[in-house]
Every structure is written in structure tokens, then in C-alpha cells.
Amino acid sequence: xxxxxxxxxxxxxxxxxxxxxxxxxxxxxxxxxxxxxxxxxxxxxxxxxxxxxxxxxxxxxxxxxxxxxxxxxxxxxxxxxxxxxxxxxxxxxxxxxxxxxxxxxxxxxxxxxxxxxxxxxxxxxxxxxxxxxxxxxxxxxxxxxxxxxxxxxxxxxxxxxxxxxxxxxxxxxxxxxxxxxxxxxxxxxxxxxxxxxxxxxxxxxxxxxxxxxxxxxxxxxxxxxxxxxxxxxxxxxxxxxxxxxxxxxxxxxxxxxxxxxxxxxxxxxxxxxxxxxxxxxxxxxxxxxxxxxxxxxxxxxxxxxxxxxxxxxxxxxxxxxxxxxxxxxxxxxxxxxxxxxxxxxxxxxxxxxxxxxxxxxxxxxxxxxxxxxxxxxxxxxxxxxxxxxxxxxxxxxxxxxxxxxxxxxxxxxxxxxxxxxxxxxxxxxx
Amino acid sequence: xxxxxxxxxxxxxxxxxxxxxxxxxxxxxxxxxxxxxxxxxxxxxxxxxxxxxxxxxxxxxxxxxxxxxxxxxxxxxxxxxxxxxxxxxxxxxxxxxxxxxxxxxxxxxxxxxxxxxxxxxxxxxxxxxxxxxxxxxxxxxxxxx
Numbered sequence: 001x002x003x004x005x006x007x008x009x010x011x012x013x014x015x016x017x018x019x020x021x022x023x024x025x026x027x028x029x030x031x032x033x034x035x036x037x038x039x040x041x042x043x044x045x046x047x048x049x050x051x052x053x054x055x056x057x058x059x060x061x062x063x064x065x066x067x068x069x070x071x072x073x074x075x076x077x078x079x080x081x082x083x084x085x086x087x088x089x090x091x092x093x094x095x096x097x098x099x100x101x102x103x104x105x106x107x108x109x110x111x112x113x114x115x116x117x118x119x120x121x122x123x124x125x126x127x128x129x130x131x132x133x134x135x136x137x138x139x140x141x142x143x144x145x146x147x148x149x150x151x152x153x154x155x156x157x158x159x160x161x162x163x164x165x166x167x168x169x170x171x172x173x174x175x176x177x178x179x180x181x182x183x184x185x186x187x188x189x190x191x192x193x194x195x196x197x198x199x200x201x202x203x204x205x206x207x208x209x210x211x212x213x214x215x216x217x218x219x220x221x222x223x224x225x226x227x228x229x230x231x232x233x234x235x236x237x238x239x240x241x242x243x244x245x246x247x248x249x250x251x252x253x254x255x256x257x258x259x260x261x262x263x264x265x266x267x268x269x270x271x272x273x274x275x276x277x278x279x280x281x282x283x284x285x286x287x288x289x290x291x292x293x294x295x296x297x298x299x300x301x302x303x304x305x306x307x308x309x310x311x312x313x314x315x316x317x318x319x320x321x322x323x324x325x326x327x328x329x330x331x332x333x334x335x336x337x338x339x340x341x342x343x344x345x346x347x348x349x350x351x352x353x354x355x356x357x358x359x360x361x362x363x364x365x366x367x368x369x370x371x372x373x374x375x376x377x378x379x380x381x382x383x384x385x386x387x388x389x390x391x392x393x394x395x396x397x398x399x400x401x402x403x404x405x406x407x408x409x410x411x412x413x414x415x416x417x418x419x420x421x422x423x424x425x426x427x428x429x430x
Numbered sequence: 431x432x433x434x435x436x437x438x439x440x441x442x443x444x445x446x447x448x449x450x451x452x453x454x455x456x457x458x459x460x461x462x463x464x465x466x467x468x469x470x471x472x473x474x475x476x477x478x479x480x481x482x483x484x485x486x487x488x489x490x491x492x493x494x495x496x497x498x499x500x501x502x503x504x505x506x507x508x509x510x511x512x513x514x515x516x517x518x519x520x521x522x523x524x525x526x527x528x529x530x531x532x533x534x535x536x537x538x539x540x541x542x543x544x545x546x547x548x549x550x551x552x553x554x555x556x557x558x559x560x561x562x563x564x565x566x567x568x569x570x571x572x573x574x575x
Contacts, residue, residue, distance in 0.1 A: 039511030
């Protein structure tokens with residue numbers, strides 16, 4: 001699409017400018033999640049976190065009184081407001097044999113109510129991996145874990161500075177896996193039981209089962225990291241569903257300012273690529289390539305935080321939580337976000353501001369007035385605040401103003417009513 | 431006569447080596463031995479913090495600090511230990527001594543199928559517990575963080 005190509009150029013130029021700024025959480029997620037500190041890791045460290053939230057969506061229904069998914073609160077997509085325990089995770093990590101620091105493990109289960117657990121799959125393991133650290137410069141991690149990729153997906157969710165993902169991350173990267181029995185939920189339905197979630201399988205949760213070779217190299221104040229992973233490309237499912245494998249590539253270079261863990265201060269530049277092929281769940285004789293690419297920057301030096309990331313994707317473009325039958329497509333999409341935070345000095349308060357935009361091909365493969373490919377645009381501005389009770393407990397509140405539109409008259413009539421959303425969430429890590 | 435001379439020389443050597451570290455700080459007014467024998471990673475940080483605070487509190491010349499590791503606490507003195515940089519700093523800047531238990535190293539070697547690579551800053555003594563008792567009998571105060 002012409003406008004997408006033009007936007008790519010503009011955004012690439014803009015992002016280059018951002019990259020040059022000497023100015024978010026610059027943590028080394030590959031090492032934090034995949035390794036343990038040598039010589040001091042516990043045999044089994046029990047840990048986890050709980051996130052409880054309330055969300056309210058003030059969007060208007062369509063002319064028939066129905067609501068599309070962006071106007072409803074997930075994962076159920078039944079109503080426009082509600083309390084939810086969206087994440088309750090518990091896990092164990094460490095070195096099973098503490099004298100040997102060259103082997104460590106990581107296991108984590110999701111017991112909350114979200115895209116991972118809402119479908120037929122129910123409560124789910126999100127991580128189960130073993131890392132072998134025997135080769136200098138080439139650590140090996142195997143099992144189920146977060147694949148190397150975009151910052152929003154790769155980062156530890158319990159230190160995420162917002163409650164909801166950006167639209168580009170939610171739609172382009174958070175992969176959905178339709179089953180052959182998943183049918184579109186159309187037309188949009190009225191509340192309180194809209195039931196607009198038509199997918200019965202878990203979302204991919206930015207994870208895959210496979211093998212990853214990775215490591216980090218320190219050069220003065222800089223840390224250079226790489227990761228190469230081959231996975232099933234089948235999300236949280238332990239087994240594969242076809243013969244195709246996904247290839248993930250990742251690089252980051254970070255100037256470390258100080259601190260440690262998920263809120264280490266530094267300036268991180270990163271780029272990533274994912275390349276795979278999916279089999280059509282509704283017609284297993286058909287295959288479709290799926291690629292995702294991104295580049296970004298993250299800066300944190302208190303009291304300031306800033307980050308930006310551009311992402312682009314080809315194939316298997318998500319068409320809405322109510323339309324699983326439209327997932328198999330060769331469309332394109334792209335988007336980016338720019339965000340920043342300010343830690344108010346000498347207080348426990350933090351203020352956050354984020355702009356994200358996403359442009360996707362809109363597919364209407366069936367006959368009718370909307371058939372063909374159209375473009376939809378999703379712009380969101382989010383203003384948030386965080387109060388840190390202590391380093392393990394915080395409360396987030398955010399208000400998102402959304403502007404959605406489509407070239408296609410049908411979707412446009414649905415999206416025009418998308419309005420603002422309010423969310424508040426308490427996170428406690430143990 | 432030769433036998434007597436040899437015996438005297440050997441006794442002199444043993445006496446000198448057993449007190450060689452204590453002689454590093456002739457002006458020390460306080461003498462402290464810190465014990466780490468726990469597998470809890472937090473204890474590693476804690477014992478290093480205590481040593482650091484002692485050096486800060488009294489000054490490097492006024493306090494003589496030795497950290498003795500044995501049992502599960504030996505991991506602190508593995509060469510791969512995550513705290514290696516801190517250990518070097520305490521040795522080089524604070525004159526803190528790090529002592530590893532030889533008995534534990536033997537046990538660990540059997541479990542690992544080979545000798546662990548120890549931090550070069552660590553001195554190895556035959557027995558960690560014996561070392562602590564010797565130091566206490568020399569007037570050291572024992573702290574077990």
C-alpha cells in the first residue's frame with residue numbers, strides 16, 4: 001500500500017532522530033529471564049505477581065446497539081466495565097544444583113483471567129525452560145519462553161509502565177491462533193453479554209517453544225546482546241501444529257548508566273526480526289508467510305524515561321477478536337509508539353504519556369458491500385500515573401483517548417463510536 | 431642437630447603462615463571474622479555489606495576483617511561468583527581477607543567431578559571452622575550475618 005510505504009519512510013526518519021537523542025527501562029531481558037547470577041542463585045526461588053484491575057470504556061454502540069471488541073473490556077468482551085484479576089502468576093526459578101551455575105531453569109504459570117487463560121485452554125504454563133551456560137558467548141535456552149523481539153512483548157510485564165498494550169503490539173505482535181471450529185462473531189452484539197471474543201485458544205503471549213542461542217558482551221560501559229531462536233511458531237502450545245519453524249533474530253546495544261534488574265538505567269538500541277509460516281486452520285492445504293520486524297530505543301535515567309519503537313508486519317494480520325476466520329491473509333500493517341515518563345523528584349509518583357498508532361490492511365474476503373482490502377488507522381494517546389508504594393507494589397491509572405477510522409464504510413461505521421477508556425490496576429510482586 | 435634445626439624451621443614456618451594475615455594490619459584496633467556457611471544468596475550480599483560497612487565505619491587501617499566461607503557458603507568464593515567485582519574491591523581497597531575452607535572444596539570437588547575454580551583473591555585453609563576458632567582465640571570477634 002502506497003500510504004504504508006510512505007509512512008515507513010517518514011517513521012524511519014523520525015525514529016532515526018529519536019535514536020540520536022541522548023535521552024525507559026533499559027534492561028537486558030535476555031539475561032534477566034534466561035540466566036541466573038553465577039555462584040549465588042538459589043536452588044528454587046519462588047516468585048510471582050498479582051495484577052487486579054478495573055476498566056471502563058465509554059465508547060458508543062453502532063446504530064443497531066452493537067459493540068465491536070475495541071469498545072468492550074477483554075478478555076471476555078461482554079461488557080464495557082468490570083473488575084478483573086487479569087494476571088496471577090506464580091513460578092520457580094534457580095539452579096537445581098547450586099554448585100553448578102552453568103545450568104538454570106525458569107518455570108511460570110498463569111492463573112489470572114486474560115487472553116492466555118480465557119479460552120478452552122484454561123490455566124496455562126507461560127514459561128518452562130532450561131538454560132545451559134557452558135559455552136562462552138553462546139548460552140543455550142530450550143523450552144517455552146518469551147521469544148526475542150519487541151520491547152513491550154519481551155519485557156517483564158510486572159514492570160510494564162502502562163496497563164494496556166499499544167494497539168500495534170496488541171494487534172500486530174500478540175498472535176492469535178484460530179481453530180477450525182472458531183467462527184466469526186458477527187454482527188456486533190449488545191451488552192451486557194456481547195460475547196465478541198471468537199477465539200478459543202490462548203494468545204501467543206509473545207512466547208514460543210524452541211531453542212535460543214544468546215549472550216551478552218560487555219565493552220566498557222556498553223552491553224551488546226544477541227539472540228537467535230528457532231521455534232514452533234505455535235505460541236504457548238508445547239507441541240507443533242505443522243512442519244514450519246519460526247526464526248527469531250535479535251540484537252541490542254545498551255549503554256549502562258547503573259542499577260540492576262528490570263529498572264536498570266541505560267540507553268538501549270535494539271532491532272529484531274521474526275520469520276515464519278502458518279497453516280490455515282480452516283484449510284490445512286494453505287500456508288501463509290508471517291514476518292514481523294522492528295527497531296527501537298529505550299532510555300531511562302531518573303527522573304526521565306523515554307522510548308520509541310517502530311514495527312512492521314506482513315501476513316497473518318489480525319482482523320479483530322470477533323473475526324478469527326479472517327486471520328489467514330497476506331496483508332500488511334505497521335505502527336509505532338513514542339512514550340515517556342517523569343519520576344516526580346522526592347515523591348513516589350510517576351507521570352506517563354504515550355502516543356501509539358497502527359495502520360492495518362482491512363480484509364473482507366467474502367462478498368458484500370465491504371469486500372476487498374481497505375486500510376484502517378488506530379491512534380491512541382494515553383496519559384497515566386503510577387504511585388510506587390514500595391519497589392514491589394504500585395498502582396497504575398491511565399486514561400486513553402482513541403481515534404479509529406477505516407477506508408471501508410462498514411468498519412468505519414463501527415469504529416467511529418470508539419471513545420475513551422479508563423483503567424486502574426494494582427500490581428504486587430512477591 | 432640437623433633434625434632440631436629442621437623442626438625449628440618448620441615450627442617457625444607454621445607460626446608465620448598462620449599469623450601472616452593478621453600481621454597485614456598492625457594498627458588495627460578491631461578484629462572481626464565474618465562467617466558465611468549459608469546457601470541463601472541474600473547472605474552473600476549481606477556478609478559483603480557488613481564487611482564494607484566495617485571498613486567504612488572504622489577505616490581500612492583500624493579494622494582487620496576476614497571472611498571465612500565453608501559449607502554451602504563456599505560459593506561466594508567461586509571464581510564465577512556474581513560478586514567477584516565487589517570481592518576484589520574489598521580486598522584491594524579495604525584489605526579484607528577472604529578465606530575458603532579446604533574440606534568443603536574437597537567435598538564439592540567430589541560432587542562436581544572436578545575441582546571448582548576458586549577466586550584468586552581467596553586464601554585456602556585446611557578447615558574453615560578451625561580457622562574461625564583460631565581467629566577467635568586470637569581476639570577476633572565472630573559475626574554470623
